[in-house]
Amino acid sequence: MRVVFVLYFWLIWSVSVWAASSCFTQGCHTREAFRGRVEHGPVKGDRCEKCHLPHVSRYSHLLRAEIPNLCFECHKDFEKKLKLASWVHLPVKRGACGRCHRPHAGPEGLLTSEGARLCFNCHQGIKKASYRVLHDPFRKGQCLACHQAHFGETRSLVKGGTRLCFSCHQKKETVARHGDYAGENMNCLICHNPHGSNRPHLVRSFLHAPYEEKACEKCHGGGNTGAKMCLACHEDRREEFLRVHTHYMRSGKRPFCVSCHSPHASDEKFLLRASPDWLCIRCHPEALVQKRESLHIHPAWEKCLDCHEGHGSRFAGMLKGDANAVCVRCHKTQGKFTHPIGEKVKDPRNGQTLTCVTCHDPMGTPFKYELRLSGEASLCLECHKGY
Amino acid sequence: MSRMSQGLLIGFLILEIFSGPAWAWKRVFSLEIGPDGTRLYHPMSATWEKGRFYVVDTGNRRLISYDANGRPLKAVNPGGKLRAPLDLDFGPRGHLWVVERSENALLEIVLSTRTIRVHRLYYRGKELFPERIVWRKSKLYVLDRESGGVAFIKIKGRELEVERIWVPKERPFIGFLDFKVKDEGIWALEKTFHRIFYLSRDGREEIWSPAEGLVYPVSLEVDGGRIYILDRYLRKIFVFALKNPPKMLFSFLEMGWRPGQLYLPRELEMTPKGLLVVDEGNGRVELWTGGL
Incomplete structure (x- = not known):
């Protein structure tokens, strides 16, 4: 019986060795083409069969399984961590390991190109930014000094928030420089751009007037807490929150306003803490879900505040006006010449006024022109049963 | 063999009945x-009181x-005071209470004398929202956005006095989106994290x-x-067994504009007549009954 087992395992081993050897010995593939500074484990041992089938496969490159399942067969720990991650880098989420990694050999991490060049293949906007002052890791193209490549706790995949900054910048010294209101748990990125800025100390472009005037006591010294801290000066904004749909939120000691606005400095108009598509998504992941499930989205999808109010609105979806008025501001022709819409035209399905969003969903749909159903027939047949 | 077929058929029928309780709604x-x-x-919003349904028709201010x-x-806008009514309920002595957003206040409407009192709420120097x-x-229990x-x-x-505010000790805490008061305690749904908080009568959280x-x-x-949770994006009501962690039993309803479908749903309210589903987008409140 033992002899049979030994023979069996020998047979498997010898077939696999033969299979690997044959890839390079039949004059089709040269070993050198798969060599590099760093080699993928199976390549190192000439074990091509770990990933490829020799004859036929339903997957390209004669792979044994679909990517990333094939990768997860060995990288099991990675798969486990991935499932628990809060935010996942999009190529990872899509299982496109090959977007960043080579399968056989390459530089450190088997990356397709080295350093920031790899990241800038997709993150073009960051590459183009021209700053007078650059953060050292950004200047050196060391994206991974601050970011995680696969997944992280925040959408920007930054390693450990403010703690990360203190790994290079002395904590005590840095906090002390920020005066009485700073704390060790302060979020550096609210005021500093971690890539670069045109201001000294990487301070962001737009400044809150009291901060610029160094009049800290205007906000911190008035004895106000919560939203009153802001509304004491911005009284006119209060009315905007007193609408049916509102972003009025829970305030602790800090006003809820700072959930979206930076009280000191920002790279965005209105002192927003990030561009709207990043900022809004933190609380509205459903918009991102819809975008990812859609084939057609409105070209201004990322400019949430073009169509939606930031503080409050009496219209559903916190739109800036009724669902016709908002669209017609840009789509002027359709405002004059289109399928009948407006107060006098009612949707036979629910008796509500027909608007642009009755047929279109700018947040994203599987259909052209962001139609809610196929424009070939099914959308029209929703109401025009006789046709 | 025929007995086996019969058994299979009965089993299939039982499975059909119990695996698709959405039918029963x-x-x-x-x-x-x-x-x-x-x-x-x-x-x-909508509610049930003494044999009648009441709906807050916010867009039409009535x-x-x-x-x-x-x-x-009947449709009313007492004293023309309603500009952005959000919610209503009946209080002691049959007075009608309405959340009026434009004034950040509660309106106490005395139907018999046709008078309205405006109540603004304060707690420890802060105005509630x-x-x-x-x-x-x-x-009175009020969901306070402040x-x-x-x-x-x-x-x-004649005045209202805020005794205390239940804010869970857990941090981070984003704030509640909805809550329901029951005999055994208060259930509340947190925004963003989607956690459910429960506060028992004896203060256990x-x-x-x-x-x-x-x-x-x-x-x-x-x-x-059971816990019923209305999802505005998925346009579904998810039904969970009332245990921690909540185990999903089934979901029902779907996106659409026709009766029985949801577009922009906002609120659930259980009444003795059934489950009220308020759909802001379709401009209607639907009553659903059954549910095995």
């Missing part, structure tokens, strides 16, 4: 038209009453794991050993 009627024949526009069969009875209200056993918690309020003479599979839950209801 039946739409009774829609509240969608006012007494003057006009459609509701962006209704935000409150509408319906009989138990869904026939519209009411969103939803529930009267239960002579106590603290994110639920304020406990009693009537003192429990955090229930977020119910899985939800995208944008906006309202909850607890009844008959």
Whole structure:
């Protein structure tokens, strides 16, 4: 019986060795083409069969399984961590390991190109930014000094928030420089751009007037807490929150306003803490879900505040006006010449006024022109049963 | 063999009945038209009181009453005071209480004398920001957006006095989106994290794991050993067994514009007549009954 087992395992081993050897010995593939500074484990041992089938496969490159399942067969720990991650880098989420990694050999991490060049293949906007002052890791193209490549706790995949900054910048010294209101748990990125800025100390472009005037006591010294801290000066904004749909939120000691606005400095108009598509998504992941499930989205999808109010609105979806008025501001022709819409035209399905969003969903749909159903027939047949 | 087939058939039927309880939910009627024949526009809330349904027709700035069969009875805007009404409930002495957003106040409407009193709520020097209200056993509970918690309020003479605000000890805490007051305690749904918080009558606080599979839950209801959660993005009502972590039993309803479908749903409210589903987008409130 033992002899049979030994023979069996020998047979498997010898077939696999033969299979690997044959890839390079039949004059089709040269070993050198798969060599590099760093080699993928199976390549190192000439074990091509770990990933490829020799004859036929339903997957390209004669792979044994679909990517990333094939990768997860060995990288099991990675798969486990991935499932628990809060935010996942999009190529990872899509299982496109090959977007960043080579399968056989390459530089450190088997990356397709080295350093920031790899990241800038997709993150073009960051590459183009021209700053007078650059953060050292950004200047050196060391994206991974601050970011995680696969997944992280925040959408920007930054390693450990403010703690990360203190790994290079002395904590005590840095906090002390920020005066009485700073704390060790302060979020550096609210005021500093971690890539670069045109201001000294990487301070962001737009400044809150009291901060610029160094009049800290205007906000911190008035004895106000919560939203009153802001509304004491911005009284006119209060009315905007007193609408049916509102972003009025829970305030602790800090006003809820700072959930979206930076009280000191920002790279965005209105002192927003990030561009709207990043900022809004933190609380509205459903918009991102819809975008990812859609084939057609409105070209201004990322400019949430073009169509939606930031503080409050009496219209559903916190739109800036009724669902016709908002669209017609840009789509002027359709405002004059289109399928009948407006107060006098009612949707036979629910008796509500027909608007642009009755047929279109700018947040994203599987259909052209962001139609809610196929424009070939099914959308029209929703109401025009006789046709 | 035939016995086996019979057994299989019976088993299949049982499975069909019990695996598809969504079937058992039946739409009774829609509240969608006012007494003057006009459609509701962006209704935000609905409730049941003494044999009648009441709907806050926010877009048309009115409150509408319906009989138990869904026939519209009366539409009112007392004193023209309603500009952005959000929620309503009946308090002691049959007074009607309305959350009026434009004034950040509660309106106490005395129907018999046709008078309105405006109540602004303060607690420890801060003005509250009411969103939803529930009267239960002579106590008013208010969902307060300022603290994110639920304020406990009693009537003192003609005025309201905030006794305390329940804000969970757990951090981070984003704030509640909806809450329901039951005999055993208060259930509340947290925004963003989708956690369910429970506060028992004796002050014990429990955090229930977020119910899985939800995208944008906006309202909850607890009844008959089940938690009902309305998802505004998925346009579905998810039904969970009332245990921690909540185990999903089934979901029902779907996106659409026809009766029985949801477009922009906002609130769930269990009444003795069934489950009220307020759909802001379709401009209607539907009554659903059944559910195995």
